[in-house]
Amino acid sequence: MLNPQKKSPFVAESRGQVPVGHLSSLGEVLGKKLEERGFDKAYVVLGQFLVLKKDEDLFREWLKDTCGANAKQSRDCFGCLREWCDAFL
Amino acid sequence: MDDYAVLSDSELAAVLRQYNIPHGPVVGSTRKLYEKKIFEYETQRRRLSPPSSSASSFSYRFSDLDSASVDSDMYDLPKKEDALLYQSKGYNDDYYEESYLTTRTYGEPESMGTSKGFRQPSASLSDADPFHRQVRDDNLFSLEEEGKDRERLLYGRDSAYQNIAHYRPISNISRSSLGLSYYPTSSSTSSVSSSSSLAPSWLTRRAIRPEKQAPGAAGLGQDRQVPLWGQVLLFLVFAAFLLFVYYSMQAEDGNPFWAEP
Numbered sequence: 001m002l003n004p005q006k007k008s009p010f011v012a013e014s015r016g017q018v019p020v021g022h023l024s025s026l027g028e029v030l031g032k033k034l035e036e037r038g039f040d041k042a043y044v045v046l047g048q049f050l051v052l053k054k055d056e057d058l059f060r061e062w063l064k065d066t067c068g069a070n071a072k073q074s075r076d077c078f079g080c081l082r083e084w085c086d087a088f089l
Numbered sequence: 090m091d092d093y094a095v096l097s098d099s100e101l102a103a104v105l106r107q108y109n110i111p112h113g114p115v116v117g118s119t120r121k122l123y124e125k126k127i128f129e130y131e132t133q134r135r136r137l138s139p140p141s142s143s144a145s146s147f148s149y150r151f152s153d154l155d156s157a158s159v160d161s162d163m164y165d166l167p168k169k170e171d172a173l174l175y176q177s178k179g180y181n182d183d184y185y186e187e188s189y190l191t192t193r194t195y196g197e198p199e200s201m202g203t204s205k206g207f208r209q210p211s212a213s214l215s216d217a218d219p220f221h222r223q224v225r226d227d228n229l230f231s232l233e234e235e236g237k238d239r240e241r242l243l244y245g246r247d248s249a250y251q252n253i254a255h256y257r258p259i260s261n262i263s264r265s266s267l268g269l270s271y272y273p274t275s276s277s278t279s280s281v282s283s284s285s286s287l288a289p290s291w292l293t294r295r296a297i298r299p300e301k302q303a304p305g306a307a308g309l310g311q312d313r314q315v316p317l318w319g320q321v322l323l324f325l326v327f328a329a330f331l332l333f334v335y336y337s338m339q340a341e342d343g344n345p346f347w348a349e350p
Contacts, residue, residue, distance in 0.1 A: 062135075
């Protein structure tokens, strides 16, 4: 998903206005599904990630239930959010 | 699953805590997830053991699980145990032993004696012998259960079960002796809880695993016959030998003939 050498856009820019489709591990289709559920911005997904106490299993299960992410997508998304939290929180 | 909808957020959190399911706050977005987790947990628990005995087995399970550590290890080990069983004794032994056992009804002492004697050569099962009788004890009382318990029924009194695949109980012993569930579960937490909810009949066999790990291959505590460094060393020796042969076979410049002309 994210080339670790390349500065990831998610980590680099302000989370404020990043639409959820920019969680590049998820892609457009899943992004749409999340938006329908009310998770329209990346920071809302981040919020859910934090509420689930950054637990990998819980978050990935939630992601799978909410938008139908497969194992790779959920793993990447989780990794992305965890990276961000490690860097900025 | 709708039963949980009537619980308030804090009540739901209390249930999660009771089942030792790792969780965060129960809020609007997480509620459905936790309801689902509780539902899955209870379904598995109901499937694996009767509700009355499960409560008592929990505390036992968790104390024994201390040595179990990570779930991935727990998942790997049953397969390794099975692999060892395959290798160490071969198929025929298992068939022999199991057919011998299933033809005997419970309560005949000579059957246990002879079956024990028969099983002597099988290294990995010799540990299971003292527990076997207790296993049969418990199995007789669990006849009404479904699912995984079906396989344990193979030890039951009913001789009609004789001709069911004989090998399977062995593998179940090995797996159950590790006290592990081999139903695939979606999350590691529920697999931990499900393994903890196995019927108490496998309780006594749990101790096999710490015993078996002690005499295991040196250094890593894994199921290796030859230690890893030994394997690498052997490989290097073999490679060096091959290189030696290769270079010695290369033609040398100079006189190939022994004798001076």
